[in-house]
Every structure is written in C-alpha cells, then in structure tokens.
Amino acid sequence: MRVAVVGAGISGLVAAYRLRLALGSELELALVERRERIGGTLHTGVLAGGPVDLGAEAFVGRRPEIPALLRELGLADQLVHPSGRRPLIWSGGTAHPMPGGTLMGIPAQADSMTGLVDEATLRRIATEPDRPLHWKPGDDVSVADLVSERFGAQVVSRSVEPLLGGVYAGLANSIGVRSALPGLAAALDAGAASLSEAVSRALPPPSTAPVFGGIRDGYRVLLDALLAAASPELDIDTTAKDLTRTSRGWRLEPVGECDAVILATPAPVTAELLGSPLPEAAAALARIELSSSAVVALALPVDTPLPENSGILVATGESLRAKAFTLSSRKWPHLAERDVAIVRVSFGRFGDDSLLALSDAELIAAATEDLATVTGIAIRPVTAAVQRWRGGLPQYAPGHAELVSTIESAVGATPGLAVAGAYLHGVGVPACAASGTTAAERILAGGEG
Ligand SMILES: Cc1cc2nc3c(=O)[nH]c(=O)nc-3n(C[C@H](O)[C@H](O)[C@H](O)COP(=O)(O)OP(=O)(O)OC[C@H]3O[C@@H](n4cnc5c(N)ncnc54)[C@H](O)[C@@H]3O)c2cc1C
Structure with a gap:
C-alpha cells in the first residue's frame, strides 16, 4: 500500500507514525513538507545554548495523547510539569491576580472578578x-x-480575551461558543x-492533577522520534499540489500515484488541494480564517528579579504591543535550572497582522520595553530568538462546527x-495528535465511513 501524507506538523507526523505501526514494511509512505524542516507550528530553537520552544511550549495535561506518545516512543522521562505558580493579568496599567474558578475567563460568580472589573460590572455579574x-438549543x-x-x-476585554488570545490568537468576537x-x-x-449557572455546570471538577505538561528538551524530541519511527520517504522544502483522483486512488505532485492520501495541512491549503476533487469540502475549508502571531524568546541575566508568577496576560485595549509574557523560568522547574532567565513574549491577535511587518530588532525592542513596563524592572536581554507564525492558528468562529461537519462528511x-489538523476538533497539540490518529485509522479501515 502506498500512502502520501501531506504536511509534517504534529498532525501529519502522528498519522504517518500510526500508519507505519499498523502496516510495517507493507507500507510505502511518502511525507511531503513545504518548509525546510518538520514540525509545522512546533519548533524548538536554541537560546543561550539550550533548547527553547518557539511555537507551542505546553499541552493540556488532562488529555492523554502526548504522555501516551512519549511513553510509546520511550521518551517518558521527557515529560515535565509546571511549577504551579499562577499568572497575572495586566489591565488598566496594573497587574492583577488571574481570577480562579472561571471557564476561559468567564466567571460563575461575581467575587472571582473583584479588583479586575469595576463595581457596576460586579453588580451586573x-x-x-x-x-x-x-x-435555543443549537x-x-x-x-x-x-x-x-x-x-x-470589561469581563470580555479583561478576563476572557487574555485567555482566548493565548489559545487561538483570537478575539472574543472571532471565536464561537459552541466550538x-x-x-x-x-x-x-x-x-x-443563566450564564452563571451554565459556567458552574461546565467547570471541570476540582482536581490536583497538573493542568499542563511539557517536554523537557522541547517538542523537537517528540517530532524527531515520530519521524524516525514512521520512517517515510521525506520530501522537505517541497509543496504538494495538483491532487486528482485516479483508478488506483490518487495522484499528487511530487508523489505520483498512491492508494491513499492524508492531508494534514492548514485549512486554506487543504481547501486548495481539495478544490477539484471535493469542491463542497473545499468551500467549507476556505471559510476558516487564520490568525498570525510571533514569539520572542528573551534570555535575561539569571538574577533578573522577575515576579513569582508563571506569566502575565494582557487585557485587550491596553497600550502594549505584546499580548502575553510567559515567565518560562518561573513556570517550568526544568528551565529554572538554566544559567539564564527565559521569558517568552507573544504578539498577535486576530485581524492584526501588523506585527509581521516588524523586523527582528523591532520585535525584540517591543518585547523588552513591554516586559519592563509590566514588571517595573530593567530588562537587559543577553540574547533573543524571534519566530513569526503567519496564519499559525485557525479561528473557531460561530458556525465552525457546521463547517467541520460538512468537511468530514464529504x-x-x-x-x-x-x-x-488544528481546524477540526481543537487547536491544541493533543487534539491535533488525536486528529492524526483518527485520519490514519480511517485509511487503515479502508473504504468509506
Ligand atoms: C505561537 C503558538 C503557540 C502555541 N502554543 C500552544 C501550546 O502551548 N499548547 C498547545 O497545545 N498548542 C499550542 N499551539 C497550537 C499548536 O501548536 C498547533 O495547533 C499545532 O501544532 C498544529 O499542528 P498541525 O500539524 O495540525 O498543523 P501545522 O503545524 O500547521 O502543520 C501543517 C504543515 O503542513 C505544511 N504544509 C502546508 N502546505 C503544504 C503543502 N502544500 N505541501 C506540503 N506541506 C505543506 C506546513 O508547512 C506545516 O508544516 C500554539 C500555536 C502557535 C502558533
């Protein structure tokens, strides 16, 4: 059986790995990747001589996919957890503790918002x-x-958008409730x-399990292990195109004929590839919009007196350019062992791609100035790394679930x-890994359905 997987992000790599596990040497596997490296929006760079993730840096710990993959690949000792310190929210020119007991920043009770919003808003909640x-249901x-x-x-700009900005690089008006x-x-x-009652019902039960997990030496370790285990014919720096049906199955450039194809590409690329064979799915895919972002990782002198918090999220409407600061050396015990203090500064919200026009020096200067503003201390980077993510995150707009159902039924x-991919059932790395597994299972099951 000859299968082509297009896109070597986490979704495509997991799909390739699952196919190889199931079919062994009976599988001829081609993996095509447009960039000159694997990983897609997962990228471990080097900062001050050590690894640092410049895309995703964590995953939701209560989902099983990533710990399971690490175990399967003999990498269980790479699994790390955050320190448990809490983030702050920068709003109205000062830092506030992040409210507890909210669902993506939406409170179940007024008192969790005390200090963050004004009295009139507290009464309204x-x-x-x-x-x-x-x-109405639906x-x-x-x-x-x-x-x-x-x-x-105020609840939207000060509590909800700082969190949505972190997950989707989205704004509350670009993201729908249902998805x-x-x-x-x-x-x-x-x-x-009421909304208060709905939030109370939807909140996960209290748990002492860590909310997030991470990978000690960066996502690179997982990506490399998946690639090695999948052992494909890897075509990097190559754009797959011209997907058409044939009597055997499919043909696409540069792979040629194959029995099956897995498209693990962002929604607009998938729309283009399916334009001729599946126009209805392509039209739904083309309606999914993307948001761009950039990450600046700063290495600071190790004794920089950063706050004892995991990070600082910025409310919308503030006069900062950055939208979030991850105080990585405070958040992750394994990074606290390094001889520099590491801070990741994130930029970019849906609809504003202006940050992509800034040079590396401008982004580093903005990161440094904004970090100095929110911490009130002098920030003197030893070195920095910059990564731009053009169209890095799909937006789950109202009606997204219907688009996904149109795509999946076609x-x-x-x-x-x-x-x-990230546009189907969640943008997080675990959801993407799950989508890769589901895609491989579908091909292995053969036929329709
Ligand atoms: C800045 C940032 C921070 C994030 N932080 C977190 C986090 O902390 N935790 C978390 O869980 N998630 C996080 N995410 C989300 C998560 O990283 C992504 O949703 C996920 O990695 C997407 O994986 P994917 O394989 O579906 O897509 P991608 O990683 O986009 O992979 C798709 C691949 O397809 C390739 N491609 C495109 N077109 C073609 C073509 N024609 N031919 C061949 N190849 C093609 C692309 O080059 C790319 O490599 C973050 C995302 C960003 C941008």
Whole structure:
C-alpha cells in the first residue's frame, strides 16, 4: 500500500507514525513538507545554548495523547510539569491576580472578578441570574456577544480575551461558543437558566492533577522520534499540489500515484488541494480564517528579579504591543535550572497582522520595553530568538462546527482520503495528535465511513 501524507506538523507526523505501526514494511509512505524542516507550528530553537520552544511550549495535561506518545516512543522521562505558580493579568496599567474558578475567563460568580472589573460590572455579574436568558438549543454566537450581553464588556476585554488570545490568537468576537467552549454550549442547550449557572455546570471538577505538561528538551524530541519511527520517504522544502483522483486512488505532485492520501495541512491549503476533487469540502475549508502571531524568546541575566508568577496576560485595549509574557523560568522547574532567565513574549491577535511587518530588532525592542513596563524592572536581554507564525492558528468562529461537519462528511464519503489538523476538533497539540490518529485509522479501515 502506498500512502502520501501531506504536511509534517504534529498532525501529519502522528498519522504517518500510526500508519507505519499498523502496516510495517507493507507500507510505502511518502511525507511531503513545504518548509525546510518538520514540525509545522512546533519548533524548538536554541537560546543561550539550550533548547527553547518557539511555537507551542505546553499541552493540556488532562488529555492523554502526548504522555501516551512519549511513553510509546520511550521518551517518558521527557515529560515535565509546571511549577504551579499562577499568572497575572495586566489591565488598566496594573497587574492583577488571574481570577480562579472561571471557564476561559468567564466567571460563575461575581467575587472571582473583584479588583479586575469595576463595581457596576460586579453588580451586573451578581444579578445576571435574575435576567431571563434567551438561548435555543443549537444556537451559536461569538463569545463576545454572549459574555458582553450578560456580564458586560470589561469581563470580555479583561478576563476572557487574555485567555482566548493565548489559545487561538483570537478575539472574543472571532471565536464561537459552541466550538471553543463545547461544555458551556451543552449546559446552555440543556436549559441552564443563566450564564452563571451554565459556567458552574461546565467547570471541570476540582482536581490536583497538573493542568499542563511539557517536554523537557522541547517538542523537537517528540517530532524527531515520530519521524524516525514512521520512517517515510521525506520530501522537505517541497509543496504538494495538483491532487486528482485516479483508478488506483490518487495522484499528487511530487508523489505520483498512491492508494491513499492524508492531508494534514492548514485549512486554506487543504481547501486548495481539495478544490477539484471535493469542491463542497473545499468551500467549507476556505471559510476558516487564520490568525498570525510571533514569539520572542528573551534570555535575561539569571538574577533578573522577575515576579513569582508563571506569566502575565494582557487585557485587550491596553497600550502594549505584546499580548502575553510567559515567565518560562518561573513556570517550568526544568528551565529554572538554566544559567539564564527565559521569558517568552507573544504578539498577535486576530485581524492584526501588523506585527509581521516588524523586523527582528523591532520585535525584540517591543518585547523588552513591554516586559519592563509590566514588571517595573530593567530588562537587559543577553540574547533573543524571534519566530513569526503567519496564519499559525485557525479561528473557531460561530458556525465552525457546521463547517467541520460538512468537511468530514464529504471526506468521509471518499475512499482513500483523510484530513487532520488544528481546524477540526481543537487547536491544541493533543487534539491535533488525536486528529492524526483518527485520519490514519480511517485509511487503515479502508473504504468509506
Ligand atoms: C505561537 C503558538 C503557540 C502555541 N502554543 C500552544 C501550546 O502551548 N499548547 C498547545 O497545545 N498548542 C499550542 N499551539 C497550537 C499548536 O501548536 C498547533 O495547533 C499545532 O501544532 C498544529 O499542528 P498541525 O500539524 O495540525 O498543523 P501545522 O503545524 O500547521 O502543520 C501543517 C504543515 O503542513 C505544511 N504544509 C502546508 N502546505 C503544504 C503543502 N502544500 N505541501 C506540503 N506541506 C505543506 C506546513 O508547512 C506545516 O508544516 C500554539 C500555536 C502557535 C502558533
């Protein structure tokens, strides 16, 4: 069996690895990657002589996929957890503790927002259960529309958007409730009488398990192990194109004929590749928008008196250019052992690609100045690394679930074809890995469905 996997991000690499595990030497596997390296939006760079992740740096710890992959690949000792320090929110020109007990920043009770929002907003949250909620099962609206109508604009800009900015590089009006917060949508569908009640129902039960996990020497370790285990004919620095159906299955450049194809590419590329064979899926894919971001990793003298917090998230509407600071040496015990203090500064929100026009020097200067502003201390980088992510994150806009269902039913009815990636069932690395596994299983099952 000859299979082509297009895209060597985590989704494509996991799909390739699962196919090889199942088929062994019976599989002829081609992996095509447009960049000159594997990993897609996962990229471990070098900073002050040690590895540092310049794309994703963590994964949700309660999902099983990444610890399971590390174990399977003999890398269990690479699994690390954060220190447990809490982040701050920068709002109104000062730092506030991040509220606890919220669902993506949406409170279940007014008192969790004390200090972060004004008195009128606190009263509005407290009395929200008294106002009738108009929600029909199946509704989908933007997170901004729902939260500002019930709790007011300050909750959106100061509590919700700092968190959405971290996950999707999105704004509350570019992200829909149903796809981004399925538990909340389910509670509303099930008849919660208010948003406060829906949030209370949707909050995960309290747990002492670590919320996040990471990889000691960076994602590179996992990517390399997946590639080695998948052992494909790897074509890097090569753009796959011209996908057409043939009597055997598929043909695409530069792979030629094959029995099956897995497209693990971002939505706009997948739209282009499926334009001729599956126009309906391609049209749905083309409606998924992307958001760009950039990461500047700063190495500071190890004795820099950074706050004792894991990071600082920035409310929207502040006069900073950065949207978040991860105080990596405070967040991750394994990075605290390094002889520099590491801070990752993130830029970029949906609809504003202006940061991509800045030079490395300008981005480093903005990162340094903004970090000095939020910490109130002098910031003197020893060295820095810059990474831009053009179109790095898909936006889960209202109605996203319907687009995904259109894409999946068209692809599901087409033998020898599967899709995987961050636009399907979650942007996080575990969800992408799961989508790679599902795509491989679909090809292995053969036929339709
Ligand atoms: C700055 C940033 C920080 C993030 N932080 C986190 C985090 O901490 N935790 C977390 O869980 N997630 C995080 N994410 C999200 C997560 O990293 C991504 O959603 C995930 O890595 C996407 O993987 P993928 O394989 O689906 O897509 P990609 O990584 O985009 O891979 C797709 C690949 O396809 C290739 N390609 C495109 N077109 C073609 C073509 N025509 N031919 C061949 N190849 C092609 C691309 O070059 C790319 O390598 C972050 C994302 C960003 C941008």
